[in-house]
Structures are given as structure tokens and as C-alpha cells.
Amino acid sequence: xxxxxxxxxxxxxxxxxxxxxxxxxxxxxxxxxxxxxxxxxxxxxxxxxxxxxxxxxxxxxxxxxxxxxxxxxxxxxxxxxxxxxxxxxxxxxxxxxxxxxxxxxxxxxxxxxxxxxxxxxxxxxxxxxxxxxxxxxxxxxxxxxxxxxxxxxxxxxxxxxxxxxxxxxxxxxxxxxxxxx
Numbered sequence: 001x002x003x004x005x006x007x008x009x010x011x012x013x014x015x016x017x018x019x020x021x022x023x024x025x026x027x028x029x030x031x032x033x034x035x036x037x038x039x040x041x042x043x044x045x046x047x048x049x050x051x052x053x054x055x056x057x058x059x060x061x062x063x064x065x066x067x068x069x070x071x072x073x074x075x076x077x078x079x080x081x082x083x084x085x086x087x088x089x090x091x092x093x094x095x096x097x098x099x100x101x102x103x104x105x106x107x108x109x110x111x112x113x114x115x116x117x118x119x120x121x122x123x124x125x126x127x128x129x130x131x132x133x134x135x136x137x138x139x140x141x142x143x144x145x146x147x148x149x150x151x152x153x154x155x156x157x158x159x160x161x162x163x164x165x166x167x168x169x170x171x172x173x174x175x176x177x178x179x180x181x
Contacts, residue, residue, distance in 0.1 A: 146175035
């Protein structure tokens with residue numbers, strides 16, 4: 001029995017380790033990310049979702065500095081509808097110190113495993129951002145407000161597609177305006 005448990009642990013560890021490895025051509029990184037300006041709430045406007053966020057509504061990613069290169073993250077959403085159960089995840093982001101742009105992070109949901117997290121784009125006003133991965137398997141297009149102009153959204157999607165993402169996989173994330181009836 002112990003042998004099977006040990007094999008199971010090795011398989012799970014291997015899956016996580018290989019999942020976080022870079023595969024594919026390099027992805028563009030934002031030239032320079034001011035971490036203080038990047039902190040705060042970001043509404044997920046569109047994405048290529050991970051398995052935990054499929055069906056997400058009102059998805060919000062919130063960042064706050066824990067220390068110079070460690071970021072506390074809170075990811076919340078309603079599952080499958082605006083009134084669905086509230087889900088919350090709290091991974092920790094680690095800014096790769098060898099990267100002077102501050103655009104490369106490692107995101108840790110489960111110790112000791114860390115996944116690639118690349119800030120592909122952030123506009124000069126820190127109103128819009130695109131987060132991606134070299135594997136082009138997941139993508140997050142986010143904004144400081146729950147709704148954005150359609151032209152701006154198309155521009156952000158174009159940036160993602162130009163970086164090798166499949167346009168057909170990008171989905172809109174429903175966001176409900178809280179101040180409206």
C-alpha cells in the first residue's frame with residue numbers, strides 16, 4: 001500500500017512540475033512593471049480559463065505587496081452564475097528578481113509548486129493588463145473596471161493573438177455592474 005501511495009505522490013509532483021515548465025517560443029513581457037501601480041483589483045474581462053475558473057462570473061484578481069518581491073493574491077468569482085457560490089483562491093506571487101522588468105512572476109497555489117505568470121502587457125495608465133504563459137494555455141485580459149470599451153477589448157485580444165494565442169479559445173467573463181439595478 002505504501003508503495004502505491006509513494007508512486008501516486010511522485011506522479012502528482014511530476015504533473016505539477018511539468019505543468020510549470022516553459023514550452024513554446026518566448027512570450028513578450030511588459031517592458032517595465034511598476035509593482036506599486038500594478039497592485040489593487042483587476043476585473044477579469046476575458047480569458048482562456050484554468051479548470052478551476054471555468055464558468056466564472058464576476059471574477060476579480062486582487063494583488064497586494066507582502067514584501068518587496070512577494071505578492072499576496074486573492075482571486076474571487078461566482079461559480080456558474082452571478083448568484084452562484086462564491087469561490088476564493090489565495091495564491092502567492094513571487095516576482096522573479098533576475099528579471100528587471102518585474103513582468104515575470106511565479107504563482108504558487110500549492111507549496112512547493114510554482115507556475116509561470118507573465119505580464120505580457122500593461123497600459124501606461126495601469127487600466128488594462130494581459131497575463132499569459134509561454135505555453136499559451138491560459139490567458140487573462142483584465143481591467144480596473146468591470147466593463148471596457150469594445151474597441152479596447154478588441155485591441156487587447158489582438159495583442160494576445162499576436163503573441164500566439166488562439167482567438168477561438170478566448171472567452172468573455174461575465175461581469176455584473178454592482179451599482180446598477
